Amino acid sequence: MGIRLDGVSVSYGGTTVLDSLDLTVEPGEFTALLGPSGSGKTTALRSVAGFVRPDSGRVFLGGRDVTDLPPYSRGIGMVVQSYALFPHMRVDQNVAFGLRAQGVPRREVRTRVGEALELTGMAEYARRHPRELSGGQQQRVAISRALAVRPQVLLLDEPLSALDARLRSEMTTELARLHRDLPDLTVLHVTHDQGEALTLADRVALLERARLREYDTPRNLYDRPRTAFAAGFVGSANLLPGRLDRGSVRFCGLDVDAPDALPSGVADGDDLRVCLRPHRLTLGPSEHTVRGRVTDLSWRGSTHRVTADVDGHSFTAEVPGTAEIPDLGTTVELGFTRRDLVVVPAGEEP
């Protein structure tokens, strides 16, 4: 069942929190709502769930206008950050809760609870209480509970943000497996963690200040962002001021042939931003080379990050952990090729 938001606007006390949001999620698709804090992600999700009533615009599920339906009539499952399990109930009773409320017969409840716990690898914990489980396990139970009612749409509101980094990464893998195991389930997942969004989502909707900035596959968002905001928010980027001048991109004293595909909104003579991903820069000269003084070094295990000041502009290169690293304060050359360059219109940056 697909999701469609059609011009959905929400405001609180004169502040617009969602500004005419149009968003379509195809049936079976996993879409991440990504954006900075306060950009409206949770409000968008809660409009789909029915907990927020739009001031204007409509919400469709499976082609049906559900804007006026209460949450329990929308056929959705939802998981929030705080698990929200009933502490006095066992795991199996928690998972059975929604089914019992729907009046599903006892035997069927047992089967479905078993299946839902199986899906998240929690079957052997069925008789425990939430307090006897780790945070990650509690979140698995919350996901089982949402899935037990066999929703066609699963809404996830930062379900992993209360977990530590290692568990978060494990649960991200689990969610990816769930998406493979349940190909018909449409998922809308709110996160401010770009790693999570890039790993899990078929498409990422990037929100900023109540508006949808870009909606694309993770790959396109990363490799071919169309705005300075997306370039800076998704992955790390060197964003450098430049100008398009008769087929050349001029920036930091360089003159590079413009990329073959220029984004809409960039015309000859325009100011623009050049996006160079740190991992595309090499230590040492290449087709194009800048020279600068090393201002920062950080080691991240498998990689080093080397930051240099190039005529007042900061360039960060991410090079393999095995590379020879220059000393702070020394002069380095950083190289790249024309193909490493992505050009976006000058505009708001994160």
Ligand SMILES: Nc1ncnc2c1ncn2[C@@H]1O[C@H](COP(=O)(O)OP(=O)(O)OP(=O)(O)O)[C@@H](O)[C@H]1O
């Ligand atoms: N019930 C409410 N009453 C008043 N303001 C609200 C309400 N709910 C949300 N807001 C405001 O709306 C804005 C967007 O909130 P929302 O929770 O949708 O953002 P978000 O992108 O999910 O942020 P975060 O990542 O911090 O959860 C925020 O400025 C928030 O303070």
